[in-house]
Ligand code: PGA
């Protein structure tokens with residue numbers, strides 16, 4: 006849910022004030038600002054400017070900032086950030102005018118974009134594993150082609166705004182179920198001609214769905230009827246069904262971070278790789294407990310959760326000694342540093358997740374792997390079918 010909205014006045018590229026918004030949800034903070042033009046058409050939405058000639062030649066936006074901090078924020082706090090059209094409609098209703106003269110299009114747009122970013126960050130994530138490739142170079146080609154077919158499919162079905170990408174480079178169309186998302190990716194794999202050679206994985210990030218002892222699978226639905234709340238057993242049933250209907254080979258964080266019990270029950274079924282993200286927090290103690298209790302069977306390694314390279318290597322060893330899989334993982338906030346690629350090869354993890362083949366900071370890791378494969382030449386081994394235990 007949206008927990009806080011704060012606006013401020015910043016400068017646009019011409020040195021003229023514009024509106025910037027920080028929108029917070031339980032997941033984090035999302036920032037956006039409004040652009041502005043010189044030519045102003047008669048029918049376009051109206052920018053709210055202070056008109057106080059003593060400040061910024063009348064171009065200040067402190068009124069718009071105040072409206073966001075008070076009226077808009079009051080209306081939107083508590084709303085689900087994935088419900089873009091309802092958030093936008095709430096602001097349009099609050100404005101009540103045809104051209105957005107009351108609140109200002111600059112105020113409304115900045116909030117609207119920030120909510121869009123926040124909403125994209127809430128979506129579950131579907132990944133592909135090109136394990137049928139003969140080498141990494143071919144795997145990148147398969148991933149990239151599938152990604153672009155997915156873009157066309159989403160554009161056809163949800164319009165071009167469905168192709169806006171989130172932090173990890175993934176698309177975030179307005180889907181309402183796991184199977185709706187999985188169908189899209191499956192169709193993209195078919196169109197790219199890689200049926201059978203590409204498998205699927207999901208990051209459920211279920212800690213974010215957990216309310217009490219239940220999981221809210223309708224976190225995007227307008228009227229929360231509570232109808233789509235599932236308990237742990239029902240979640241296990243759902244994952245089992247999804248794994249039989251789709252070529253899913255790995256599920257990350259299928260339950261809450263402290264729901265050891267259901268993670269154990271699900272892992273015991275042996276249907277797919279069960280990856281611990283916030284269950285483990287890359288923490289040796291939690292990993293130790295999970296190994297002991299067989300609460301999952303793969304480590305998601307986020308190196309900044311542990312803090313040094315030495316300790317990162319130690320937990321990878323700990324996981325490997327237990328015959329677990331290891332996924333080297335990016336964070337939603339990344340830099341263009343490609344180190345994770347070197348780490349994945351150096352530690353022979355066989356698995357890395359660095360996001361979609363889009364956005365510089367994601368692509369930096371894949372490009373580094375291309376270089377490493379080239380440098381290793383005949384000695385390079387692509388994990389392929391042996392991805393779990395390379
Ligand atoms: P993060 O999670 O947003 O905590 O970096 C990323 C992920 O699990 O894919």
Ligand code: ZN
Pocket residue numbers: 208210257258282283
């Ligand atoms: Zn995760």
